[in-house]
Amino acid sequence: MSLPAHISLILDLTPVPWAALSRASPPLALRSFLAQALVFLHAHLALRNENSVSVFGALPGRSVGLYPPVSRGSRDRGAEEGADENTFHVFQQVDEGLMRRVEEEVAGLEEVEEDAPPALVGALTKSLCYINRLANPPPPLNPTDAPPPAPHARIVLFSVSPDASVAYIPFMNCIFSAQKLKVPIDVCKIDDSEVIFLHQASDLTGGAFVHVDQREALLQYLSMCFLSETETRKTLAVPTQDKVDFRAACFCHKEIVDIGYVCSVCLSIFCKPVAQCSTCHTNFSPDTLVRFGGVGMNGHGASNGTTA
Amino acid sequence: MPPRRDADFIVTDESDPEEDILDEDYVVSRAARARKGKGKEKELAGESRKAQEQAYAWEASYKRSWDTVQEDEAGSLQAAVQDLVARSKRRRLLGGNAPIRRTIIRHMMLLMDLSTAMLDRDMRPSRFDLTLSYAREFVSEWFDQNPLGQMGVVGMRNGVGERIGEISGNPQEVQKCFAEKAKLEPAGEPSLQNSIEMARASMSHLPTHSSREILIIFGSLTTVDPGNIHDTVDACVRDQIRISIVSLSAEMKICRDMCERTGGVFGVALNEGHYKDLLFELVPPPAEKSSVSRLAAQAAANESELMQMGFPTRLPITSPPSLCVCHSRLRSEGYICPRCNSKVCDVPTDCDICGLMIVSSPHLARSYHHLFPAPAYRAVTELDGSEAPTCHGCSLPFSTATRDRNVVSEEGMSPFGRYRCPKCKHDFDAECDLFVHDVLHVCPGCG
Numbered sequence: 001m002s003l004p005a006h007i008s009l010i011l012d013l014t015p016v017p018w019a020a021l022s023r024a025s026p027p028l029a030l031r032s033f034l035a036q037a038l039v040f041l042h043a044h045l046a047l048r049n050e051n052s053v054s055v056f057g058a059l060p061g062r063s064v065g066l067y068p069p070v071s072r073g074s075r076d077r078g079a080e081e082g083a084d085e086n087t088f089h090v091f092q093q094v095d096e097g098l099m100r101r102v103e104e105e106v107a108g109l110e111e112v113e114e115d116a117p118p119a120l121v122g123a124l125t126k127s128l129c130y131i132n133r134l135a136n137p138p139p140p141l142n143p144t145d146a147p148p149p150a151p152h153a154r155i156v157l158f159s160v161s162p163d164a165s166v167a168y169i170p171f172m173n174c175i176f177s178a179q180k181l182k183v184p185i186d187v188c189k190i191d192d193s194e195v196i197f198l199h200q201a202s203d204l205t206g207g208a209f210v211h212v213d214q215r216e217a218l219l220q221y222l223s224m225c226f227l228s229e230t231e232t233r234k235t236l237a238v239p240t241q242d243k244v245d246f247r248a249a250c251f252c253h254k255e256i257v258d259i260g261y262v263c264s265v266c267l268s269i270f271c272k273p274v275a276q277c278s279t280c281h282t283n284f285s286p287d288t289l290v291r292f293g294g295v296g297m298n299g300h301g302a303s304n305g306t307t308a
Numbered sequence: 309m310p311p312r313r314d315a316d317f318i319v320t321d322e323s324d325p326e327e328d329i330l331d332e333d334y335v336v337s338r339a340a341r342a343r344k345g346k347g348k349e350k351e352l353a354g355e356s357r358k359a360q361e362q363a364y365a366w367e368a369s370y371k372r373s374w375d376t377v378q379e380d381e382a383g384s385l386q387a388a389v390q391d392l393v394a395r396s397k398r399r400r401l402l403g404g405n406a407p408i409r410r411t412i413i414r415h416m417m418l419l420m421d422l423s424t425a426m427l428d429r430d431m432r433p434s435r436f437d438l439t440l441s442y443a444r445e446f447v448s449e450w451f452d453q454n455p456l457g458q459m460g461v462v463g464m465r466n467g468v469g470e471r472i473g474e475i476s477g478n479p480q481e482v483q484k485c486f487a488e489k490a491k492l493e494p495a496g497e498p499s500l501q502n503s504i505e506m507a508r509a510s511m512s513h514l515p516t517h518s519s520r521e522i523l524i525i526f527g528s529l530t531t532v533d534p535g536n537i538h539d540t541v542d543a544c545v546r547d548q549i550r551i552s553i554v555s556l557s558a559e560m561k562i563c564r565d566m567c568e569r570t571g572g573v574f575g576v577a578l579n580e581g582h583y584k585d586l587l588f589e590l591v592p593p594p595a596e597k598s599s600v601s602r603l604a605a606q607a608a609a610n611e612s613e614l615m616q617m618g619f620p621t622r623l624p625i626t627s628p629p630s631l632c633v634c635h636s637r638l639r640s641e642g643y644i645c646p647r648c649n650s651k652v653c654d655v656p657t658d659c660d661i662c663g664l665m666i667v668s669s670p671h672l673a674r675s676y677h678h679l680f681p682a683p684a685y686r687a688v689t690e691l692d693g694s695e696a697p698t699c700h701g702c703s704l705p706f707s708t709a710t711r712d713r714n715v716v717s718e719e720g721m722s723p724f725g726r727y728r729c730p731k732c733k734h735d736f737d738a739e740c741d742l743f744v745h746d747v748l749h750v751c752p753g754c755g
Contacts, residue, residue, distance in 0.1 A: 063752075065703040125744075125752035129701030132743045169680055170750040172673035177748045180452075203622075204670055242624040246643075246655075248669035258646035259664070262615045264413070266679055267456070267672045273614055279679055288613045 002231045004050035006134060006151040008127040009037065010158065011066070013057045013102070014118045015109060017160040017191055021215075028190065028215040034102060037158070040222040042091050047227075052151065054130050055098055056123040057105060063122030065130075066101040067094060117164035120157075124174040127155055131183055152230045154207065156186045162193035165256055168249035171197050178205045186226050188212060196245045196256065209241040251279065261292065413518045414457040414593060415475065416450070417507035418443065418525070422465035423498040425528035425557065431580050435527050435556050436494055438580060440486050442587055443525070447486075449591050451479035455674045460510055461485040462503050466496035467532045469503030475510055498526070500562070501533035501540050508540075508549060520549045521572070523590055526563065527556040541566050550594065554586045593678055617672075618646040618664045620655060633660045643668075677749035683731050685741050687722035695726065701740035701752045729753050 013030075022029040041053050055067040084092060135150040155178065164171075178185055184207035187198045192211075202209040210225045212218055228236055247258050250271035260269040266280040273292040276283050420443065426436040447459065459482050460475030472492070473485035486492070504522060511520045522544070531537070544551060544566075552572035553563045559576050567574035573590065577583035620643035629640040633650040634657070642651040648662040656667040688695075698705050707725055727741040728734065732753030736744065744751060 068703070070698050070703065070705070121750060122752055125748055125750050126701060126703070128748060129699075129740045129743060129752060130703060132747075133702040133704060133739060136739060169673065169676045172670065173677050173749045175670070176674060180747055200670060240624075242626060244622040244624075246622065246668045246670065247619045247646075248672065257619070259616065259618045262617045262672065264613050264615055267413075267675055268679070269617075269669075269672065270614075284614045292614065292616065 002152070002229065003149055004048055004052070004151040005044070005229045006052045006054070006131065006153040007041070007044050008131060008153060008155045009041070009053065009055045010120070010123045010127055010155060011037070011055065011057045011102075012118050012120065012158055012160045013059050013106060014161050015060075015106070021160060021191060024215075026215050028218065030106075033158075033190075033218065034099065036219040036222065038095055038098065039219055040227070041094055043223060043227055045090055045094070046088075050148075050151070052134075053094065054127065056127045056130075057102065058118040058120045058123040059105060059109065061116035061119055063119040063126060064101070064105055065126055066105070067098045069097045069101065117166070118161055120159075120164065121167045121170045121174060124155070124157075124171070124178075128174060128177050128181065128183070131155075131181060135181065153181070154184045154186060154230055156188065156226050157198065157201075158188050158190060159195055159198055160191045163195050163197050163256070165197075165249035165254045168197065168254070171201075175201045175204050184208075184230060186210075188221070188226065190215065190218075196247055199241050199244050200246065203241060203244045208238045210239050414454050414521060415511055415514055415518050416457065416459045416521045416523055417475070417511060418447075418459060418461045418523050419469075419503050419507060420461065420463050420472070420492075420525050421498050421527040421556075422463040422470070422492055422494045423496060423528045424494055425498075426494040428527065428557075431556070431577075431583065436492075438583070439525055439527075439556075440489065440492070442584055444483060444486050445584075446587050446591070447482045448479055449588065451482075453591050453674070454593060455671050460507070462507050462510075463492060464498035464500070464503045465494060467499045467502070469499065469506035471506065471510070497530060497532045498528045499533055500524070500526075500531040501535060501537045504537075504540050504544065504551070508544060508547060511549065512547070519594070520547065521594075522549055522551045524551065524553045524563075525556070525587075526553055529557050529560065531562075537562060541569055544570050552590055554583065554590075556583065593675075615665060618659070618666045619669045620644055620646060620652075620666050623651070680749075682744055682749050682751045683729055683754075684745070685727035685729055685736060688724055688726035688728050688735060689722060691724060696735055699737040699740055700734035701736050701744065704737065706735070706737060 018030045021027065041055075044053060045051050053067065054065070057064045057066045131153040134153060137148065137150075175185070178201075183205065185201045185205045186207040187195075187202045187209045189195060189198065189209070189211045199209060201207070208225050210221055212221050225239055228238070247256050248260060248269050249255065250257050250260055251268045252270050252272070252274070255271050257269070257271045260271060261273050262269055263277040263280065263282060263284075265282045266277060268277055268279040270278075273289055274284070275289060420439065422436075426434070426439065428435050431438045450459065451457065456477070458475050458477045459473075460471075461473035461482065463470040463472045473482055476482060503524075507522050514520060541551075549570060550572045551566050551570040553567055553574050555563060555574070555576045557576075559574075564574050566572075575586040575589075577586055623640065623642050623644065625641050627640050629638045630642075630651060631637065632639055632642055632653050634652050637653075639653065642653055643655050643666060644651055645659040645662065645664060645666055647664045648659060650659060650661040652659060652666060656665070656671065658665055695706075722738075725737055726735045727738065729736070729751050732751060734751075734753035736752075740752075
């Protein structure tokens with residue numbers, strides 16, 4: 001059999017869209033979503049003894065690790081004592097650890113931060129750091145022990161909010177790192193907002209992209225589309241996005257553009273012709289500006305060259 | 309040639325005065341390799357016996373690493389070795405903050421020495437085999453970091469330059485140059501001048517806003533040139549071609565001069581690992597700092613252009629087939645031009661209908677980490693008790709054991725294994741520090 005698998009779950013825990021989802025028809029409350037996600041994790045853990053999971057949450061403006069729990073000696077022992085003999089202890093660990101942390105984090109949310117976009121990039125980077133650690137474990141104390149084989153890791157990302165184009169460059173960097181680590185990013189889109197960067201993420205890393213049309217059947221989607229291992233997927237038809245939109249966000253207004261103006265020196269993208277590159281401070285020749293028209297009308301701190 | 313001594317390689321007076329220079333160099337580089345001792349226990353333990361006084365300049369940069377290695381309570385060197393490994397990793401990171409202005413669209417000619425000097429076996433399995441395998445890795449890494457770059461390959465043998473691969477932007481095509489070993493079999497003498505002239509000619513048509521570079525992997529200590537090589541160097545300076553040389557044998561004045569005058573980098577490989585380090589230092593785009601390239605930047609400043617580019621939508625393989633505008637063939641896959649909605653087969657390209665340059669935005673985005681690098685982390689040397697117990701990246705707890713301060717306080721190592729982001733003030737461990745700056749290029753705390 002192949003190597004063990006690791007799933008890193010990334011949950012978008014922004015309160016506003018979740019509140020909207022719980023009122024939408026069909027409704028999907030955060031609590032029922034978490035219950036279904038836990039069943040999915042159980043299924044993954046039950047497939048093989050060595051399989052492992054990690055869960056990261058993206059909250060407005062910050063990201064947190066939700067599972068595995070930070071070991072704090074006494075607390076762990078307390079959980080051990082309360083163990084239920086009728087439950088597989090790994091399941092119980094995940095259930096309790098994850099629910100407790102989510103409740104802590106959601107309860108700790110403050111009014112002010114609710115408007116900020118979810119820190120998906122932070123959660124992704126943490127997840128990638130964790131996967132990198134799994135791939136390069138610290139050398140064992142006893143050098144005769146062979147280190148455990150690195151698991152096949154993949155990331156499953158649940159998205160409920162639209163793209164944050166402000167984080168375009170860090171997000172793309174995450175995609176390239178995932179490519180380098182050979183980690184596919186699966187995207188499960190629960191609401192109906194447009195997410196072209198997540199399209200690109202799943203496309204570039206070879207992951208699945210699923211838009212959940214019928215929310216009552218979320219668990220069905222999860223187990224059919226995301227449960228198969230990376231090795232098994234070669235023989236399965238994993239749902240991907242049919243059209244991939246390769247648009248980018250401009251550097252000046254963070255708008256998503258399909259035709260952009262690109263600096264020939266540093267490849268910065270602008271949505272309108274500018275007289276000077278804001279990244280590398282190159283002055284563009286007046287001829288090109290005249291050619292594209294509308295010179296410096298939107299001057300982004302660029303003053304020279306506009307008179308030409 | 310006398311048979312080479314593999315087991316012990318002490319340079320003594322009894323060495324044959326007629327021993328050729330390569331052989332002597334071989335001895336020296338072997339000693340250097342053993343001395344550098346990349347953290348291998350065995351070498352470290354048995355090395356002090358072989359340590360000798362040698363009056364070479366390069367020795368000054370070497371510390372007697374075996375003196376600093378200390379056994380732990382159990383008499384094991386494991387901890388010390390791990391420390392050395394961590395330190396050598398860290399050294400790469402200390403390169404300093406990257407300047408914002410780097411050349412993104414690069415053109416490089418790779419000049420490979422294919423003279424008989426490459427058959428030398430001072431590097432395992434041989435200079436030639438090692439160069440081939442490193443060249444393959446170099447090409448894939450280079451295209452990974454410079455997705456818009458182009459590379460060509462020229463071989464130097466039998467006194468002429470030999471075009472092995474045309475300048476191309478496709479990594480597979482460049483890789484193919486190194487696939488057939490039999491075609492590259494080393495022979496004769498190399499000619500620096502001939503090969504540089506050939507490389508220069510193949511880059512003469514390039515636009516001004518692109519950078520031109522020549523990378524020479526040079527194993528020989530001689531060159532046979534038809535004319536004055538200084539004229540060639542002058543021409544390169546005029547054309548703003550940057551020449552970098554990785555020498556496998558020893559420093560030659562002409563090589564160093566060439567690199568210094570054109571703003572390139574010169575290095576002599578001491579061993580296999582150092583050879584790779586030297587080569588891979590040339591992967592990231594060079595910063596615009598030397599006088600030569602500043603001229604280039606000034607010249608480019610007047611001619612640098614804003615390019616209009618379109619980011620297409622890709623049609624899936626399951627879409628209904630339609631004719632493409634480039635080959636008029638019936639296909640289902642393709643890219644839709646955002647301006648005129650015509651379908652082209654592949655990107656990057658110019659739209660055949662409206663002339664818009666169509667590129668896929670991830671291609672551009674690959675180079676953005678050079679423009680916006682992650683801030684370099686600082687080693688934490690003092691604890692005040694308020695630190696987070698776990699690494700902010702991978703959530704693993706920091707080790708509580710403090711290493712010996714006197715040993716690790718140098719070279720930006722933290723005695724606690726903590727590295728702090730100057731922006732978000734979060735702590736990261738050494739492994740995550742390395743990963744963030746080498747691969748991710750985003751700080752998990754700031755992102």
